[in-house]
Amino acid sequence: MPDQDTLPTPAEVGADRSVAEAVARHRGTVADVLGGRDPRLLVVVGPCSVHDPAATLDYAGLLKDAADRFADDLVVVMRAYLEKPRTVAGWTGLLPDPTLDGKGDIATGVRQGRSFLAEAAATGLPLAYEFVDPMLAHYVADVVTWGAVGARTVASQPHRHLASWLPMPIGMKNCVSGRLDTAVDAIRAAGLPHAFPGVAADGRLTTLRSTGNADAHLVLRGGPTPNYGAAHVADALATLAGAGLPPRVVVDASHGNSGKDHRRQPGVVADLAAQVEDGNRALVGVMVESYLADGRQDLAAGRLRPDLSVTDACLGWDNTLPLLRTLAAAARTRARR
Numbered sequence: 001m002p003d004q005d006t007l008p009t010p011a012e013v014g015a016d017r018s019v020a021e022a023v024a025r026h027r028g029t030v031a032d033v034l035g036g037r038d039p040r041l042l043v044v045v046g047p048c049s050v051h052d053p054a055a056t057l058d059y060a061g062l063l064k065d066a067a068d069r070f071a072d073d074l075v076v077v078m079r080a081y082l083e084k085p086r087t088v089a090g091w092t093g094l095l096p097d098p099t100l101d102g103k104g105d106i107a108t109g110v111r112q113g114r115s116f117l118a119e120a121a122a123t124g125l126p127l128a129y130e131f132v133d134p135m136l137a138h139y140v141a142d143v144v145t146w147g148a149v150g151a152r153t154v155a156s157q158p159h160r161h162l163a164s165w166l167p168m169p170i171g172m173k174n175c176v177s178g179r180l181d182t183a184v185d186a187i188r189a190a191g192l193p194h195a196f197p198g199v200a201a202d203g204r205l206t207t208l209r210s211t212g213n214a215d216a217h218l219v220l221r222g223g224p225t226p227n228y229g230a231a232h233v234a235d236a237l238a239t240l241a242g243a244g245l246p247p248r249v250v251v252d253a254s255h256g257n258s259g260k261d262h263r264r265q266p267g268v269v270a271d272l273a274a275q276v277e278d279g280n281r282a283l284v285g286v287m288v289e290s291y292l293a294d295g296r297q298d299l300a301a302g303r304l305r306p307d308l309s310v311t312d313a314c315l316g317w318d319n320t321l322p323l324l325r326t327l328a329a330a331a332r333t334r335a336r337r
């Protein structure tokens with residue numbers, strides 16, 4: 001009998017063949033948006049973290065309806081983040097800590113996380129995921145359409161190597177300090193072939209050999225001050241051009257761009273929509289942290305609400321829908337220019 005800390009192998013928690021074709025199609029669509037072959041706007045939207053799978057699936061249902069409604073203008077991808085990077089300490093997400101209390105029952109987390117991802121993918125929505133622990137990537141990557149390397153790990157060689165191997169577009173976030181150069185280096189590193197250690201489907205450590213990820217791109221998430229304005233976007237594009245990289249950025253309306261105040265996200269999105277409407281085709285995507293209810297709650301608060309974020313504050317659904325409408329209108333105007 002394995003002890004309770006022994007993890008199932010990636011094969012035991014299952015590659016999901018039923019959604020493989022759809023995931024491959026979604027990845028191609030996102031790559032087409034990033035490459036300018038599809039004029040629509042990528043919108044990566046959803047909760048900061050998943051702490052209640054059932055409530056998050058309710059959210060997915062609402063988002064799927066909206067994604068279908070705006071499908072002529074937007075490619076909507078849902079944040080399905082099961083790991084959280086921490087500045088110092090805090091809840092690290094459903095995969096590493098499914099009981100939300102620091103017990104770290106990762107074996108249960110990978111099983112629960114997989115079954116949540118399978119159900120979320122079955123809605124037909126493409127899924128976004130931040131790869132925080134490179135080992136855990138092997139449990140989830142097959143259902144992910146758009147991946148992120150976050151502001152706290154973008155300097156890490158293991159994350160860059162992982163990104164070079166993962167079969168989906170990867171957004172590299174600027175550092176928490178606001179500096180862009182580390183993310184630009186990460187895009188370059190991810191574009192190259194590497195050999196590095198990873199986990200095989202049977203759980204054995206193995207040597208993975210990558211060919212490079214041609215769809216790695218920059219995500220502007222702000223720092224101590226925001227970097228979503230037209231001048232910041234132009235500056236980022238010039239930095240990318242200087243590094244010989246394609247001119248494309250996704251801008252995160254949350255995190256450093258909203259000072260972690262969810263009420264500021266609509267203003268950021270309005271600014272981004274104006275840039276899109278003005279014809280900026282290099283602004284390929286927008287990220288929004290959104291969930292069922294506005295705001296956040298502390299994990300220590302006692303009985304948790306299923307509909308309220310336990311990590312960063314999110315915009316509630318009622319305040320998210322108008323943003324999707326605004327972004328869709330802006331993308332439509334840009335496509336007609």
Ligand SMILES: O=C[C@H](O)[C@H](O)COP(=O)(O)O
Pocket residue numbers: 048084085086087088089090255311312
């Ligand atoms: O996206 C969520 C948080 O910003 C990230 O996990 C860092 O959170 P922390 O600064 O509260 O640790």
Ligand SMILES: C=C(OP(=O)(O)O)C(=O)O
Pocket residue numbers: 048081085130149150151152173221252255
């Ligand atoms: C942690 C996140 O972002 P960042 O790395 O930009 O802080 C996130 O998107 O959940």
